[in-house]
Amino acid sequence: MRHLLSAADLDRDQALTILETAAQMHEVQHREVKKLPALRGRTVVNLFFEDSTRTRSSFEIAGKWLSADVINISAKGSSVSKGESLRDTVTTVAAMGIDGMVIRHHASGAPAQVADWIDAVVVNAGDGTHEHPTQALLDAYSISRRIGDLAGKHVVIAGDLTHSRVVRSNLLLLKTLGAQVTLVAPPTLMPSGVAAWSEAAGFATTYDFDAVLPDADAVMMLRVQKERMSGGYFPTPREYTVGYGLTRQRLKLLSPNAVIAHPGPMNRGLEITADAADEARSLILDQVSAGVAVRMSVLYHLLGGAQ
Amino acid sequence: MLLGIPRRGATLAARLAEAIAEVEGVHVPTGSLDVTMYRDDLRLQPIRAAAPTQIPPAGIDDAVVVLVDDVLFHGRTVRAALDAIGDLGRPRAVRLAVLIDRGHRELPIRADHVGKNLPTALSERVQVSLVEDDGVDEVRIADAADASEVTP
Numbered sequence A: 001m002r003h004l005l006s007a008a009d010l011d012r013d014q015a016l017t018i019l020e021t022a023a024q025m026h027e028v029q030h031r032e033v034k035k036l037p038a039l040r041g042r043t044v045v046n047l048f049f050e051d052s053t054r055t056r057s058s059f060e061i062a063g064k065w066l067s068a069d070v071i072n073i074s075a076k077g078s079s080v081s082k083g084e085s086l087r088d089t090v091t092t093v094a095a096m097g098i099d100g101m102v103i104r105h106h107a108s109g110a111p112a113q114v115a116d117w118i119d120a121v122v123v124n125a126g127d128g129t130h131e132h133p134t135q136a137l138l139d140a141y142s143i144s145r146r147i148g149d150l151a152g153k154h155v156v157i158a159g160d161l162t163h164s165r166v167v168r169s170n171l172l173l174l175k176t177l178g179a180q181v182t183l184v185a186p187p188t189l190m191p192s193g194v195a196a197w198s199e200a201a202g203f204a205t206t207y208d209f210d211a212v213l214p215d216a217d218a219v220m221m222l223r224v225q226k227e228r229m230s231g232g233y234f235p236t237p238r239e240y241t242v243g244y245g246l247t248r249q250r251l252k253l254l255s256p257n258a259v260i261a262h263p264g265p266m267n268r269g270l271e272i273t274a275d276a277a278d279e280a281r282s283l284i285l286d287q288v289s290a291g292v293a294v295r296m297s298v299l300y301h302l303l304g305g306a307q
Numbered sequence B: 001m002l003l004g005i006p007r008r009g010a011t012l013a014a015r016l017a018e019a020i021a022e023v024e025g026v027h028v029p030t031g032s033l034d035v036t037m038y039r040d041d042l043r044l045q046p047i048r049a050a051a052p053t054q055i056p057p058a059g060i061d062d063a064v065v066v067l068v069d070d071v072l073f074h075g076r077t078v079r080a081a082l083d084a085i086g087d088l089g090r091p092r093a094v095r096l097a098v099l100i101d102r103g104h105r106e107l108p109i110r111a112d113h114v115g116k117n118l119p120t121a122l123s124e125r126v127q128v129s130l131v132e133d134d135g136v137d138e139v140r141i142a143d144a145a146d147a148s149e150v151t152p
Helices: A012-028 A054-065 A086-095 A110-117 A133-147 A165-176 A194-201 A209-215 A237-244 A248-253 A284-303 B008-024 B076-088
Strands: A043-048 A069-074 A100-105 A121-127 A154-158 A180-184 A204-206 A218-221 A259-261 B002-004 B030-032 B064-072 B093-101 B113-117 B125-129 B138-142 B147-151
Touching (some): A012 A133, A043 A054, A043 A086, A054 A100, A054 A284, A086 A110, A110 A121, A121 A133, A121 A284, A133 A218, A133 A259, A133 A284, A154 A209, A165 A180, A194 A204, A204 A209, B064 B076, B064 B125, B076 B093, B093 B125
Parallel strands (some): A043 A100, A154 A180, A154 A218, B002 B064, B064 B093
Antiparallel strands (some): B125 B138
């Protein structure tokens, strides 16, 4: 594994190794000196063409805690706003002698393209509506910390499937880890051609959220991406909440041992109510703290050893 | 406090703590200390997964820490462990206990407690097996080809 562009880059052993190392990295978070020398002398650039709080800051902290030198470049305030092309931007940055590039871009496939252009290790931190593999890793990490090995577990993913890159990565990784996955969305937000896809990849889809909740070991709520909601996907936010929000009524359908995940940022009151977000079964804050540990593990596995 | 270096050092530390409890009736806090991230050969080798670090809840500040490992060879693992300890706190003293000292030090490091001094050639490999990790207690010195058993 040279780059991490897709959750499909990981086989089961590699995924489990990354999750196991993440557990060791997690422990560093509680130390007084939060620093490991593993990536001393390595330089990692976070190149973000889209807004991000938690992904960018957790990659930055992860790199710094591993003693790498971390530089953040965002599209605003860089030469990108002067009209420089993606290729020129990344090759310019790479020419400074960096070892790793963490990239988020609004175009699906951009990180894979960048990996062809430069010698450094490339980590996909979210590309368009395609993938977000480190998010899938931290979701799997947080869920399995709470409910154990994911093999055979039933994970329900509900929300805006059409625009979500998180769901694609999660689906690939959860299948690799042996979980059973059901996707839930209103018909307008179910990706077209999902039937053929689900048959090939071995997961179920449904429009009926209530029917699948009692059997779920974990429920992952996806954010309704208001910035991409110009297409009239549902009549009103209220209607979405009634059909597909994790409401107080739906919480009662959920098994007491099931856990609730949300990749954030949340639209409280839209896809998830405060009752669900703040209750004991919710993993949402665990996911944020796991983000740093999982990204440390990913950077260590990609940059720590012999190249 | 006993801190074992995973895997087999951690197993040995647990055994030592048990033996001390039996003989002296004293319970010694025991933990494990992973040094993977501190190794100086990290980027010369394929990636290895990190092993657990478990420090007793009281912390290592002002404690006498005895590092425990299976084989003392170049001394580089111990150097890494000393760096790792430096990040965890400031012990009153650090000592080193090893099951086998096979010589060939590359750093100014020595053990305070040695189970057995085992003169070896550089080309040989010393493999410690423990019941908990490997199903059998033995120390083997292996050439590239043949393997001979030393202490059952």
